[in-house]
Amino acid sequence: MARFFVDSKDMEGSFLVLTGENAAHGKVLRLKNGDEVTVCDGQGQECRCRVSDVSPGQISLVVSSREASRSEAQVQVRVFMAFPKADKLEHVIQKATELGAYEIVAFPSARCVSRPDEKALGKKLERWQKIAASAAEQSGRGRIPRVTVLPGYREALKEAAQAELPILFYENEDACTLSMALAARPGFRTVSLMTGPEGGLEREEVAQAAAAGLRVCTLGRRILRCETAPLCALSAVMYAAGEF
Numbered sequence: 160m161a162r163f164f165v166d167s168k169d170m171e172g173s174f175l176v177l178t179g180e181n182a183a184h185g186k187v188l189r190l191k192n193g194d195e196v197t198v199c200d201g202q203g204q205e206c207r208c209r210v211s212d213v214s215p216g217q218i219s220l221v222v223s224s225r226e227a228s229r230s231e232a233q234v235q236v237r238v239f240m241a242f243p244k245a246d247k248l249e250h251v252i253q254k255a256t257e258l259g260a261y262e263i264v265a266f267p268s269a270r271c272v273s274r275p276d277e278k279a280l281g282k283k284l285e286r287w288q289k290i291a292a293s294a295a296e297q298s299g300r301g302r303i304p305r306v307t308v309l310p311g312y313r314e315a316l317k318e319a320a321q322a323e324l325p326i327l328f329y330e331n332e333d334a335c336t337l338s339m340a341l342a343a344r345p346g347f348r349t350v351s352l353m354t355g356p357e358g359g360l361e362r363e364e365v366a367q368a369a370a371a372g373l374r375v376c377t378l379g380r381r382i383l384r385c386e387t388a389p390l391c392a393l394s395a396v397m398y399a400a401g402e403f
Contacts, residue, residue: 160197161188162296164303167200175208177218185218196220201295201303203228228301234400235261238389239319239353241268241360242275247386252287256294256304258393259402263291265308266315270358280308312364316371319351327353327368328388329360332377337392340374341399350396354388 163181175198177185190196190210198220199205205228208220238260240251252263267274275283287306295303309315319325324347326340341347353373355364369375378388397403 160195161185161190162197162199162299164199164201164292164296167202167204170198170200170204170206173222174211175206175220175222177220178216182217185213190218195223199228199301201292201301203231203302205301230299231302232259232261232397232400232402234348234350234396234402236350236352236393236396237262237264237319237322238393239264239266239315239351240389241266241354241356241385242271242273243356243385244273249287249290251386251389252290252304252306253294254390255393256291256300257298258390259300259397260304260393261302262305262307263287264315264318265306266312267310268312268355268364269361271356272358273356284308313367315353316368316373319353320372322349322351323347324349325351325353325371325373326392327360327365327373327375328378328392329355329365329375330377330382331362332365332375335374335376337376337378337395338399340376341396343374347400352389352392352396354385354392357385 163177190213192210194210196208197205198208206225207223209223210218211221212219238255242265248265255263284306291306292303309318324344365375378391383391
């Protein structure tokens with residue numbers, strides 16, 4: 160069934176109208192009167208609708224039912240990733256959205272090679288959010304994860320520490336595994352997963368994370384690429400939470 164995202168204010172009432180890119184997409188899908196579609200507000204609420212009219216530039220819908228999205232995870236996982244090189248963050252945003260991430264947060268750390276300036280960051284954020292929206296639509300989600308950028312490492316630690324289970328992954332850690340951290344906090348509902356850039360995190364940064372309340376963990380005996388680590392951790396957390 161075709162899925163469209165609209166602003167929450169455009170989901171009020173018993174009749175909805177798709178315009179702009181949504182209408183153009185509906186035309187590509189060759190929607191016709193009587194077809195059923197799903198309309199989401201991007202915040203977890205969705206409507207089952209039936210097409211009542213197809214006109215140039217708009218598609219009219221009649222709402223059949225409303226409900227909370229059944230595709231959203233019961234656990235809220237925020238993925239914190241230090242700025243990587245090239246377009247690796249785009250890949251992580253897309254796949255993390257498919258896997259059910261609640262939010263994706265980018266931040267600078269000491270060894271980051273990529274450090275977008277303020278002018279470039281505005282355009283990048285717009286593109287990153289569109290990637291999240293597209294992935295949410297493709298994967299049948301009812302919520303579009305927010306993509307945000309924090310100005311520094313300390314700010315990232317402060318945000319990550321707000322979760323019930325905040326975790327930082329470090330390649331030189333050998334005592335605490337992810338499974339141990341998860342087992343130590345049964346019934347968790349909010350999780351932060353923080354990973355470093357290509358060069359990894361400095362020892363001082365790891366110490367700062369521990370002091371801020373994050374659990375420092377290993378992802379195994381193999382060193383994962385910076386774009387692999389957050390997706391590996393997210394998949395493991397979703398499995399542990401019963402989402403798979």
